[in-house]
Every structure is written in structure tokens, then in C-alpha cells.
Amino acid sequence: MLRFSLPPTLTAAASPQGLPLHLAAAASPRHSSRHRYRCPSSPCALSALSGLPLRPLWCAQPKQDSAPAVADDGEDGGLGEELHKLLALLPEGMRERVGAHPELHQLVEIVMDLGRRPLARFPSGDFVLSDNPITLNDLHHAISQVGDFTADNRAGISRTLHRISAIRNRKGVIVGLTCRVGRAVAGSANLLRDLIEDGASLLLIGPPGVGKTTIIRDVARMLADDFEKRVMIVDTSNEIGGDGDVPHAGIGSARRMQVPNPDMQHKVLIEAVENHMPQVIVIDEIGTRLEATAASTIAQRGIQLVATAHGGTIENLTMNPSLEMLVGGIQNVTLGDDEASRRGVQKTVLERKGPSTFTCGVEIVSKTEMRVHHSLEATVDALLSGRTPMFEIRKLNSHASKDENLTLESEGLSDVPSQNLAEIIVEDVMENDKVIYDDSSCGMMDEHSFKMEASMRMFAYGILEISVVQAIKKLGLDEVVQLTDNISEADAFLALHSKLKKNPRIQAAARSQGIPIYVTKTSSLLQITKALRVIVAERDNEAQHFQAEDDMSSVEKVDALEEARLAIEQVVIPKRRSVDLLPRPSHIIVAQMGFIGEYKLLCEKVGQEPNIHLRILPTHTETTSSSDGDATDPGLEESDSPSDPGSPHSSVVRLPLLPE
Template identity: 55%
Template sequence: MRALPLSSGSVLIDLHTSWNSANEIPISTTLAYFSSSFRQTRRGRKGIASSSTPLSSSSSFHSNSSSIRKPSDRFSNGSLVSSSTPLLSLSTSRELELFLELVPLRMRNELLKHDELRTLIEVVIDLGRKPIARFPTGDWVISDETVKLEDLHHAISKVGEFSDDNRSGIDHSLHRISAIRNRKMQIIGLTCRFGRAISGNAEMIRDLVEGGGSILVIGRPGVGKTTLIREMARMLADDHLRRVVIVDTSNEIGGDGDIPHSGIGRARRMQVPNVNLQHNVMIEAVENHMPETIIIDEIGTELEALAASTIAQRGVQLVGTAHGMTIDNIIKNPSLQILVGGIESVTLGDEEARKRKVQKTILERKGPPAFTCAIEMISKTEYRVHHRLDATVDAILAGKLPRFEVRRVEEKANDSVTTIVEPEKHSLHESEVTEKEYNTTQIEPTEDFIEYPVRRMIKRSNTKPSSTRTLPVCVYTYKILEADLLQVAEVMGLENDLNVTDDIGTADVILASSSELKQNRWIRSVAKFHKLSIFVIKVI
């Protein structure tokens, strides 16, 4: 660290060349000593200066230059940290500064003018197209001038080498740079994802983390799964002093470079040399390093799912992510079915089928899931928690709606502190599933279903509705074209009395063909569950 006395009696500290800043060690103790000196330099300066001043080059950022710079130069437009910035935001500002260094200068100046710069999600740079910046509010065109080859070369020169999965990063940061190549393997596009460590975003599920069970996080790309499990790793390692090992395939959890990012706390990080070897590194982590918790991001192949199941059977807490909107997506993915216990088709005997009142062939869960509970990330502030993943899978296979808990975070209007709203149990009117029903996978048919020829059904539609039912009637159709149904309704003069819905929860009746009903008997179970009548079309 270099402290240079100035004529005014204050002291200038070059944080760029300080040993503390280079190694990301907290500098609050050092800054507290010189707070009075810095307070003198903050007067009269607010926010970010004019965007005409370019950012300092990466060479000046890392070099130990002997030139003396004023605090205003350090905190001008070239550096996103203003002299009035609180100490807690210095880390985020430094991450943003590193990210903007790879953006070409002309794009950088335009990007700095955006009011939502600190909520930046990613920057897309494609050859011959206009550069785009993505924010929570939507996409924004950075410049009307198209991207040139020189712009791509500038960005590539600021990052490390690209791995086999066409991903790279910036040392000591969480940013992820993904490349698009042409047939000659030349890079013609970049997706620059801004990575940030958000402390406290796992407070909403602290009880699950402390419970010691394995947790599966599911959500669409970009919803914040990696950010969540990074904070969970830090929470387990720092707050609960557990031995945590992160299997980091793309260096997205622990950051690029050999020294892990401070966002993971005391957790250890194992890098994966080849994306196809992630399952081997997962097993190696358990066998060689005696972890209590394993953190895995993006379980996507069958081998990785098998390795996760093996780790769970060894008594190690497992925290992992997978792409998908709901658990049903995992069940329908052949490569990831093992994560929820695996699915198999079981043929029952005649007597057993009659006893259960189901068809002879049903779907059942093979074994216990690799995870104890699951979290469906709807957004960064809303989660659906399935406390018993095995019960959820059984309910879905039985054609029932599983129970889950909705947890939300609301931000107070007067300050930036987030509070956890009291969780509410999810219920869909008549969708309560008892504990006894959780433990069964059988499909129970309705007692009877109403079967009508086409003409009789249309004639019935002409009758007056009952006093308890109001028009129009909502019809849920299965394997029947909506256009055909509406055409018949128009011919019969019922276009104003009939509505077709895709949500079975809001339907009044179910309409299906006799052939489909015979082949898919689970329709009866769904109808009984929602207490709906089934009207069957029989072609004559």
C-alpha cells in the first residue's frame, strides 16, 4: 500500500496498487484511519462525472505506476466508484469496473449514461449487429453503430482463454463470458454475463440450509440459481463452519482464476478441466477431500445425475441446480430422472389392479430421490419450496397437485433492507392432498363417466343451465380441436354460452373423445380430483 502525503495535510491511498485490494481482503480498518482525510476530498463531488472521460486501461489498473493521481481521477467516469460511495458498495463497484473494461470504449461511454447501470444483467456483442445491454426492465440498444471485428478482439483480449464449453471469465470476478463461433471456430459473438455476489439472498431459505438436507434448486436460465447457491455455500462454510467443497465447472460460482472469489467465504473450490469430466470431479471431491457439503451447479447429463445420486447415498449434503421450470420438467427429462428417484413402468396383476381400481400399467418412483427437498425459483424474490421431494414426485405421478410452500421477499419503501414475508401454504381450493395420498402412486378412476354421441351432446348443450351454474360454461378439451368445438357451438347458436379454457382448475366440465379416454385413464382421476364431469364424444 502506498500512502502519499499531500500539501493539504491529507493522505492519498492508491487502492489499485494496494496489497489488500489485489487480494480482496477487507480494507475497512485501513480506511477508518484515513476517513477524515477522505471526507475533505468528498465535498463538492456527487455521483459519476461526465461520460467523455474514458475508463483507465487494464494495464494501468494492475500496474504499480509511480504517478500520483487525485481522488477525483480515481472516482471519475473511468471508475464507477464515486468518492461518496459507501464502503459496503466498493466490492460491487469494483466488479462493475472490471466488467466495463472489456466493453469497447465507444459502447462503454453510452452504457455509463444508463440510469440502471448497477442492475445490469448482461451485454450481448454480435458481429455486424447493434450491441445490446439487458436490464431487469428489458433490452436496451447501446449504440446504433454495429459491432466490428475490432470490438470483439478488444473484449477477447480482456478475458482468459475459452474452455471447451466456450466459456471464459475475468480474474478475481464472477463475470461469465460465453462465445459464439462460426464454422471456422472463429468467435463472432459474445454474451457477457455480469456476475455479482449478493450477501443475504439465502436468508429466505436459511431453515432449509441449516436443516442439513440435500437441496435441489430449479429455475429458468438467468433467474439467479447460481447466485443463490453461492450464498448458500458461504453461509454453510462461514456461519456453520462446515467443510464445503464446490465443484465449479465454468468458474461461475467461485470466479475465474486460481484464487476463489471472496463471495464463497471459507468454502473450497475444485475446478473442472473439461466439462465432460464434471461427474469424475464430483466423486473425487467426496473420496479425497472429506467434505460435509458438496455444491454443484448445472447438473445436466445422466452421468452427473448418477454421480449426484452416489454422493447422496454416502451421507454428504448435496446442493445442486438444474434447468427446468418445475419438478415435472425434471421427471420428464430422461437424463435427470435419477435426481428424483427415477421413474419406472409397473405392470400389476389383475387382482391388484382391481383392488386399486387402476389400469394394469402405472408409473411409480424407483427409489429415493438424491435430494431431500426442492426449490422452484419463480423469480429472484419468490420461491416454491417442496419440503418432501419424494411426496411431490409421488403426487405428480398419481395425477395430483402436490403441496408446496410459497416464500416471497418484499422490499420496504423507505429503506433497502429486505424482509421475509410469512410463508403461506399453497392451496388450490379443492387441491388439498392428504399425507396418506402423498405415499401412494395409484390412479383411482371415477365411478362412472357420461358418454354421449355427438348429437346428444349438442342437444344437451341447448338445455337451460342449472340454477347453480352461470353462463358461459368453461370447457376443458383433451385432444379435441378448439376450432371444431367453436364451429359446432356457432352452428348451434351457443357461441356466447361456451368458453374453452386451458386451465383445468377453472373448468366446469371436461370434453374428450372415447378413444382418448380409454387410452389415457388418468383423465378420470384428474376429473375426480377436481370434481368435474366428463363428457365423451363418440363418433357415429
């Protein structure tokens, strides 16, 4: 886990909320140097692979000339001027009740439905503002203070970021209001600062109320003020720049175009590009096919695009016919039989149709946690092929108080957590060959002793690629183990047991490749690291074994030829006696025969496996024809007789393996 300490000056400057993001708002960081990371599967996917820390939020100096960030909550006990404007919509009794609430500064919404008790929504839960039900008068009082409701039934309060949404009856009369508190939280986009600075087009996805608009507002401010880009916000419901014709200070020097009617959003998008020469376009809520098409047109013109869309995950987008275009579009493809079996998939598969409109996808999990998909295309491809996509988790420590250290962690980069080591099981699922991983032995091994010379390609299935890559980095195996998407070129296969069990096709594909299959019970970084150790160690042993065999083979060959040389030069030629050499493997016997042939001597193979060996005859090949049928060859005769090889009179002399 990576921890960064908040400097005391900034700690002191932290907002009364004590929220980490508010702490971050105290600084307006500007980064001059950046880490660049490399990904095996995609050139841009990657900070998590680096093993390098994310930058702390305050690591750069605030820009001197940038306007100070506007926080909603003011000095009067956290009740800022803007919040006052929202509370003014309420009848006095309710206003006092909510004003006295200890979490006022975190108020999210006020709900007023005709004939029901009014509610204030806080992150901790709902709070009843009055036992008296809301009347039409209460609603009229509120409506009279807000601007006009547009076609999307939304209105705002001039010079604020609040959003008032109406519920109407069938005759069009307003019978309910949802009054959302809007805040400019400078620093809420700091977790995305590196991507923004890189010029990446970002698609932020998240459920309603998770904080997308707040983040995108800060992105616009950051791009305009910190990175001095020409930013145009296409503000469909005036939520980013606030209600009224003068935009809210929360967007900094970004410009804003209002949209007369939500159906016109796509037209205003194109107009923004054609008339105002923006470098960046910011849009809240892309929701229709027309809007998605307009966004894709803009991206093709090389403009940095930052947008939000509703949805829990990127997978939701791939299943949304209106929005799938944002991720490149999805199509059905029918594969040939060979290709289908090579990939281990069915014949009809889903594939991405074209390039994605956005470079990166960011799933907003909560106000303090995001999942960054550095390559949206790689994520979509992974999802469509049934693999788990690689993403990076970026978090602000939600437990940090303003007096504590602020923790910025990326799970993708954090150290291996301590876990119950007994749980670690790595099995080789090839039949009858189950290996239970012995953790104690692993503890004895030095992480850096796993270096291998030969590189190895590994196919991971059902396991986050990012975790595998991290484990590879942790073991220092970057140069050794590479991930591959193609099972047919893999040397090893690592899978999550539960997932592999359910996919006989992929099992069959791996088996047909004849590669070792390893499984882990869970996909925790710890288990993957340990699995990798086993895989690499086994591979290392194998490599050493082959190497040893090779080495031995060449040493034995030298010995065998030397043995033949001594036999020829010391016995066969001077004493004209035959000599039996030592039994050897066949490829070495062949080498010996060639060697003997150079002396123009005859030899023959004698004995049975495993004792087959050569007998060198004191007969020259030139004389073979004339001596053919010479049954009286003394050497041959003598050598057939069982005799003591050590005897000076013996016809069979066994030479020492190595000459002295």
C-alpha cells in the same frame, strides 16, 4: 399474510438497489432455534403445515467473525470495481452509455454480436449501447481481457464472478459474446436457510438467468461461514468461485475445485469426496447422466449435496431421461386388475424407481420467489400419480423499497385472502344431490365448532395437498381430518370440479367406495376451508344422528323392560290377567321376551307392523304343557276383546312409558 418489520438499523444499511434481497444482505442471520413441522404424508415435508411463520431474514445476529459479504456495486455511484472490469471489455463510447444508465446496478448482460448493434440487458428490458454495429476489432478488444475459453465456450475475468460466453463460426472464430454480470449477493439464500441448516440436500431448479448460481454461491458461503461446515464447490465453469486461482470472497471460506473440462465434472465430484473429506458438496448445473450418477453416489455416502439444474419445474426433471435419476428414476409398472381398480388408474402406471438423490427440491420462480418441495420424493410420487404436489411458496416482497417494511410471506401460510364469497360453491356430485354452499350460514358458524370426536380420512384430488392441510389447521381439525393417498380407506373425497370431471375412473373409484364426494370450483384456500366446514359439519351431524339413535335405543330398551316388569308384577301375576305391552322395534321386543322368560311366563307377539307388540300371558312356562290347549284361558280371551284400556275392568292395560 405474515409481515415482518425491518429494523431501522438494517433499513439504513440496505443497498442502493432497494431490492429486497439486497436488504436481506445487510444481515448475516444465524438461527439458533427452529420450528419443526409435521406432515401427514412425509416426515420432512413441512413447514407449511405448521401454521408457524417463516423466520424473518434478520432474526439472528450476524456472526461476528464472518467475512463481510461482498457486494459487487461499490460506492462510486453503484459502479463497483468488479463491474468496471466487465465494462472495460467495451469500447469507450459504449462504456459511457451503459455507465450512464439509471439501472446500471441491475445490469444482467452485455451482448456483442458481429455486425449488430450491442445491447445491454436489464431486468426492465434491452438497451441499445450504440448505433454502430460490433466489429471484429471490438470483439478482439474484449477477448484480449478475459481468460481462456474452455470447452464449454466460457471464460471469466480474474477475481470476478462475470461469465463471458462465446459464439463461434464454423471455423471456430468468435463472432459473438454474451457477457454476464456475476454478483455475490449475500442473503440471496436466506429463504432456504432452515433447510440448509437442517442438512437437507437441495436441488435448485430454474430457467437460465433466474439466479440459481447466485443463490448456490450464497448457500456455499452460509454453510462454510455460518454453519462451519467443510464445503467443497465443484466449480465447472468457475462461475461460483469466479475466474482465477484465488476464489472470490463471495464464497466465504468454502473451498473450490476447478474442472479442467465440463466433461470431467463427474470425475472431479468423486475426487472431491475421495480426497478432501467434504461435509458438503456444491455443484452448479448437473446436466448429464454421468453427472447425475456421480451426484447420486455422493448422496449415498451421506454427504450434503447442493446442486442446480436447468428446468422450469420438477416435473420437467421427471421427463428428462438424463436427469430423472436425480429424483429417484422413473419406471413403468404394470398393475394387477384389482390394484388398478382400487387405485382408479390405468393398468400401466409410472412410478419412482428408488430413493431421490436430494431431500428437497426448490423451484426458483424469480429472484424473489421460490417453491420449496420439502419432500422431493413425495412431489415426484404425486406428479406421477396425477396429483398436484404439495409445496411451499417462499417470497420476498418485490414491492418493498428500502424504506418500507420487508415482507416475507409464504402463500402456504398466509391468511385466507378476501374473495368474492358468492363464488364459493361446494357441490356434492353424487347424482341428484347437489348442495350449493350457503356462505351466509357459514359465516354464522364458529370455526372451532367443527370439532368431531371421530377421526376422518379424506382423499383430495386435483387440489394442492398443502392447501387442504392449511385449511385443516385453520379450522383446528388436525386431530380430526387426516389426508390419505388411498381412496379405499377414505371416508370423504374432496376434488377440484374441473379435474374430477375429466377423470371418470376416479369418479367411479370414489363411487364404488360409497363415500361422499365434494367438489370445489377453485382450489383457493378459502374454498377449501369452506368445503371442509361443510364436510365436517355433515359428518358431525351424521355422527350425532347415529349417537342419538344409539342413545335413544338404549333409553327405549330400559323403558320397555320396565314396562314389562310393572305389567308382570302389578297385573299379570297378582291379578292373573294378560297385558299387552306397547309396540316396540323388533330388537327391543326380543329383549322384552328374554326378560319375560325370566319370570317363567308365556308371551306372544300380536298386531301388525308398525303396531307389533308383546302380550304377556298369566301362564307359567312350567305349566304350559299341562295347560296346552286350555282354550279357556281367561286372560287370552279377555285380551282379544276390544275394551277400554283405561278401564279398571279392562284386560289390556297400557302402562305409562315411564313409571311415575
